[in-house]
Amino acid sequence: MIQIKDLHKSYHMGSNSLHVLKGINFNVNEGELVSIMGSSGSGKSTLLNILGMLDEADSGQYILDNVPIKNLNEKIAAKYRNEFLGFIFQSFNLINYKSALDNVSMPLYYKGVKRKERTDRAMHYLEKVGLAEWSHHLPSELSGGQKQRVAIARALASDPKVLLADEPTGALDTKTSYEVMELIQGINDEGKTILIVTHEDDIAHMTKRIVNLRDGVIIDDSTVEQVRASAHV
Amino acid sequence: MFNRERWSEILEALSANKLRTALTAFGVAWGIFVLVILLALTNGLRNGVTADFGDFATNSMFMWTQGTSKPYKGLPKGRYFNYKIDDVAAIKSQIPNLKYVSPRNQLGGFRGANNVIRGTKTGAFEIYGDYPEYINQQPMDILQGRFVSYSDINEKRKTCVIGTGVIKGLYDKDEDPIGTYIKINGVNFMVVGTFKMSNSQGNQEEEANTIYIPFTTFGQAFNRGDRVGWMAITAKDNVPITTIKQKVFDLMKSRHKVHPEDDRAIGHFDLAEEFGRINGLFSILSIVGYFVGILVLMSGIIGINNIMLIVVKERTKEIGIRRALGASPWTIKSQILQESLLLTTLSGMIGITFAAFLIWGLNTILDNAGPTENFANPSVSMQVVFTALIILIVSGLAAGFIPATRATKMKPVDALRIE
Numbered sequence: 036m037i038q039i040k041d042l043h044k045s046y047h048m049g050s051n052s053l054h055v056l057k058g059i060n061f062n063v064n065e066g067e068l069v070s071i072m073g074s075s076g077s078g079k080s081t082l083l084n085i086l087g088m089l090d091e092a093d094s095g096q097y098i099l100d101n102v103p104i105k106n107l108n109e110k111i112a113a114k115y116r117n118e119f120l121g122f123i124f125q126s127f128n129l130i131n132y133k134s135a136l137d138n139v140s141m142p143l144y145y146k147g148v149k150r151k152e153r154t155d156r157a158m159h160y161l162e163k164v165g166l167a168e169w170s171h172h173l174p175s176e177l178s179g180g181q182k183q184r185v186a187i188a189r190a191l192a193s194d195p196k197v198l199l200a201d202e203p204t205g206a207l208d209t210k211t212s213y214e215v216m217e218l219i220q221g222i223n224d225e226g227k228t229i230l231i232v233t234h235e236d237d238i239a240h241m242t243k244r245i246v247n248l249r250d251g252v253i254i255d256d257s258t259v260e261q262v263r264a265s266a267h268v
Numbered sequence: 269m270f271n272r273e274r275w276s277e278i279l280e281a282l283s284a285n286k287l288r289t290a291l292t293a294f295g296v297a298w299g300i301f302v303l304v305i306l307l308a309l310t311n312g313l314r315n316g317v318t319a320d321f322g323d324f325a326t327n328s329m330f331m332w333t334q335g336t337s338k339p340y341k342g343l344p345k346g347r348y349f350n351y352k353i354d355d356v357a358a359i360k361s362q363i364p365n366l367k368y369v370s371p372r373n374q375l376g377g378f379r380g381a382n383n384v385i386r387g388t389k390t391g392a393f394e395i396y397g398d399y400p401e402y403i404n405q406q407p408m409d410i411l412q413g414r415f416v417s418y419s420d421i422n423e424k425r426k427t428c429v430i431g432t433g434v435i436k437g438l439y440d441k442d443e444d445p446i447g448t449y450i451k452i453n454g455v456n457f458m459v460v461g462t463f464k465m466s467n468s469q470g471n472q473e474e475e476a477n478t479i480y481i482p483f484t485t486f487g488q489a490f491n492r493g494d495r496v497g498w499m500a501i502t503a504k505d506n507v508p509i510t511t512i513k514q515k516v517f518d519l520m521k522s523r524h525k526v527h528p529e530d531d532r533a534i535g536h537f538d539l540a541e542e543f544g545r546i547n548g549l550f551s552i553l554s555i556v557g558y559f560v561g562i563l564v565l566m567s568g569i570i571g572i573n574n575i576m577l578i579v580v581k582e583r584t585k586e587i588g589i590r591r592a593l594g595a596s597p598w599t600i601k602s603q604i605l606q607e608s609l610l611l612t613t614l615s616g617m618i619g620i621t622f623a624a625f626l627i628w629g630l631n632t633i634l635d636n637a638g639p640t641e642n643f644a645n646p647s648v649s650m651q652v653v654f655t656a657l658i659i660l661i662v663s664g665l666a667a668g669f670i671p672a673t674r675a676t677k678m679k680p681v682d683a684l685r686i687e
Contacts, residue, residue, distance in 0.1 A: 089592060089681040109597045109676070117594020128589045128684070132280055144273055145594040193594070 036197060036228050037063040037086065042095035044081055055081045056092070057251035063197075063230065068223040068261070070231045070239040073248035079232045080201060082248070086230065087120055087199045088112045100196045117145050121190030125202035127182040129174040135161060135185045136170040142193040160188040164218060180211035187218060191227075198222070198229040204238055216241045217264035237262075278607050281579065292575045293615030295568030300619035300656055303561025304648055308627045310557045312646030314550040318543070319644050323407040323465070325368075325502045326543040329509050331516065331536040332498035333524075340527035349524045349533075351496035353487075358523060359499075363515050365507040368405055371496040373397035373486045375453065384438065384479070385451040391437035394478045395452055397486025397497075405502050406465075413446050413461030420460075420482035426489065428452070429461040433476030450479075455489045457481060509540045562659065569612065569663040576608050576671035587675050588683025597676035604675055608668025609661065616660035620653060 044056040055078045063069055073079040084090035085097065088107060097104045099119055107115070121142075122128075129138045140157035148156070161167050164184040166177075174182055183203060190198055203219070204212035216238060223229050223243075231242060239245050240262045247255035282289050336347045356371045375395035376383045382390040403415045413429070420427050430438075430445065439445055445459045457479075465475045487493055501516065503509040517534050520526070526533045580587070587600055630646050 084681045087592070089684065090679065109591075113591060113594050113596040113599075116592060122592050124684070128585070128592075130586055130589060132284060141590070142593045145590075145596075145599065150272070189593070 036065045036067070036100055037061075037230075038096070038098040039086075040096040042082070042085065042097065043093045044078075044085065044090075045093055055251050056085075059095070059251075059253060061246060061253060061256060063228060065228055066223070066226050067244060068220070068229045068231070068242045069244045069246060070233055070242040071246045071248060072234060072236075072239050074234065076250075077248040078251045079248050083199055083201055083230065083232045086197075087122060088116050113145075117142060117193055119196045121193065121195040121198045123183070123186050123190050123198060123200035123203045125205040127174070127179075127186045127206070129182055129185060129189075131174050134171045134173055135166060135177065135188075138174070138185055139189045139192050142189060146193050157188070157192055160191050161185070163191070164188045178211075179207050180214055183207060183211075183215050184218060187215070187222070191222065196228065198227060200229065200231045202233055203231060204233070204235065212238065213264045213267045220261075220264055274603065274606065277603065278610055281583075281607055282611060288575060289611065292571050293611060293618070295571035296565065296612050296615040296660070297568070297619035297622070299561070299565030299568035300616045300660065301623045302564045303558070303656060304620055304623035304652070305626060306557035306561050307554065307652055308623070308630075308646040308648045310550060310553045311648060312630075312643050313553065314547075315645045315647075316641070316643040317546055317550070320642075321539070321543060321546075324539065325405045327367075327505060327507075327509050327540045328405060328500060328502040329513055329536050329538045329540065330498055330500055331513075331520075331534060334533055334535045336526055336530055337532040338527035338530040340530065341525050343525055349526070351499065351520070351524075353494040353496060355496065355520060355523060356499065359501070359516055359519060362519055363512060365504045365512060366501060367504050368401045368500070368502040370399050370402045370405060370500045371483060371498075372402070372500060373483065373490075373492055373495075373497040375486075375490060383453050384434070386438040386448070389438045391434065391477070393431075393434055393437075394474065395486070396478065396480050397483040397490075397492070398480050399483050402480075402500065405500050408463045408465050411462045411464055412444075413459070415461055415463070416480055416482050421484050424484045424488055425482060426455065426457045426485055427460045427482065428457040429463055429480040430459055431476040431478045432462065432464050433473065434479055435462060437477070452479065452481070453490060503540075508544075510538055510544075513538065565659065565663070568615075569667050572608055572612055572664070573667040573670060575611075576604060576668055577674065579607070580604060580671040580675045584675075584678065584683050585686045588678075588680050588686070591676075591680040592684065600676050601672040604672040605665060605668040608671070609664040612660050612664030612667060613657070616657065620656060 039059055039061050042056055042059040043054075046053045046055060059082060071079045071082060081090065085092045088104060091107070099115075102115070104115065130141070133141070136154065136157050139160055140153045143153040143156060158167065158170060161170050164187055166181060166184055166188070169177060169181060174185070177185065200219070204215055207215060219229060219231070220241060231238070233239055240259060241264050242259070243261050244256070244258045246253055333349055333351060336343070336345050336349070339345045351371070353371060356369050359369050360366065373396065376393055380392045380394070382392045383395070384391050384393050398416055399421060400416050400418055410429075411432075415429055416427070419425065428450065430450070435445055438450060445462060448459050449456045450459060451457075463480075487495070501509065503512050513536065517536070518528065520534055521528055521530065590600065591597075627646055627648070634644065
């Protein structure tokens with residue numbers, strides 16, 4: 036599903052140049068649940084941003100679902116993001132003046148789906164994350180866990196190939212974190228490919244594979260025994 | 269592009285900070301209000317002043333004789349002479365591009381004694397001897413009957429056309445003047461028509477107290493022979509009378525043995541020149557109105573530009589989220605442009621509406637107060653309103669352009685990082 040070869044990325048700040056990614060190679064197959072770990076500054080977020088086409092690599096190859104991702108202009112990048120990717124952020128990033136339902140249906144709006152169908156599909160995903168009753172509430176009326184579940188529903192709405200989660204449990208307490216992870220595991224069980232950036236060990240062990248990053252290179256990439264989040268709840 | 273979601277998004281964004289939106293909108297509304305009002309007032313002044321010219325064909329001049337100031341061909345200076353009816357024919361045949369040449373004679377007038385009698389009633393009126401063309405130069409409403417005709421001229425008929433003041437002075441109420449006779453300076457004339465000036469030259473009373481009789485009859489009945497008091501000369505529409513008048517003067521000088529350089533011998537009043545001068549003044553006033561109005565409007569537009577920049581700045585993160593969800597830069601840009609466009613046109617319409625109400629109010633007051641010196645019917649044409657709307661739309665787009673570009677310039681990853 037994802038193939039990455041020799042990916043490099045540097046940031047330039049004035050005369051200083053910071054080499055963040057120093058040749059990353061890795062592949063993700065369809066249906067995998069991968070966590071990317073590393074201390075802060077290890078480049079894990081940068082990697083995720085490049086995978087999410089929010090940022091561009093300096094050099095290297097990135098193939099997503101057999102489509103080479105390179106020389107993107109913003110218009111095509113937006114289209115690919117909409118079609119291929121679903122984002123889950125640490126701070127949820129819901130639009131605060133829109134109801135949960137409107138938030139979830141937003142990717143469908145940008146995809147050009149008709150209003151009626153959009154609402155139906157958004158409602159379907161809200162039901163899936165167990166928030167059908169909250170569909171008309173504003174994000175400010177929801178708890179942190181609920182917000183993240185709305186965000187997950189939104190990420191799923193356009194039926195993307197890959198879900199990218201950047202510290203999805205970073206702003207949640209342990210219990211809620213496990214609930215969210217349970218949901219993510221469930222979605223993965225249905226066959227969705229998911230990448231999670233985290234620095235929490237217990238969260239990483241709820242995935243099927245852990246990729247460890249340090250100073251811009253992968254130091255460890257191993258399959259692990261998945262811990263079901265439901266065991267903790 | 270214009271679907272329901274887009275509109276509800278725009279309205280949500282604009283109503284997120286109602287006071288700010290209202291204040292910004294006020295800037296533009298005020299600008300367009302000032303623009304429209306300035307133009308309307310200019311128009312009111314123009315209408316008021318040009319109304320003083322009445323309906324008289326503006327491309328005209330009046331020409332009369334004065335004493336000569338130079339001796340010529342054995343004739344002394346200080347000599348008086350008169351135009352003759354032949355002069356009219358000569359002007360018509362020798363000077364091209366003239367539309368009407370009307371010789372005129374007058375009897376009575378300012379502080380004149382009673383000169384018209386009907387039965388036991390008498391009155392002091394102005395009597396003019398005129399040709400039928402005169403009604404084309406001085407438009408008037410014929411209320412009953414007709415104006416002087418060529419049959420009247422040719423046969424020197426004793427007919428007359430009387431104004432409303434004459435009717436009031438000589439007739440009882442509900443009496444039909446047509447076919448009756450009035451005695452002007454002892455000569456009986458039959459009334460064949462009545463008239464009213466449609467647009468006053470400022471002296472309505474005098475105009476109403478006017479009697480027109482055929483020019484030829486005038487000459488015979490009142491001992492003027494073929495002498496012409498003065499002439500009203502109108503040029504063709506596309507040829508200003510100002511450019512032709514010298515030829516007319518030269519012709520008259522040669523026909524009456526006046527020294528070619530004796531400019532005092534021929535008196536004239538160039539209506540076209542006066543009218544052009546006044547019109548030029550008001551054109552300049554209009555330009556000033558546009559200029560000032562647009563400057564005021566511009567400060568409103570800059571306000572919108574500012575607010576949109578702030579809105580974009582405030583929503584940087586939201587824009588980042590939207591782009592992560594698949595919004596293309598153009599989608600974002602067009603939304604910001606539409607917001608700015610909606611805000612400008614809507615507030616502009618409010619400004620125009622208020623201006624329209626004010627103009628309407630002014631007109632009502634003016635109507636109730638009666639004729640006012642040099643001011644009448646302040647108004648703007650639809651053309652001006654459309655111009656204002658186009659200015660609004662263009663400036664709305666211009667105001668949104670910089671913020672819209674700013675909104676999509678940042679990389680989504682940086683936009684998302686902003687808290």
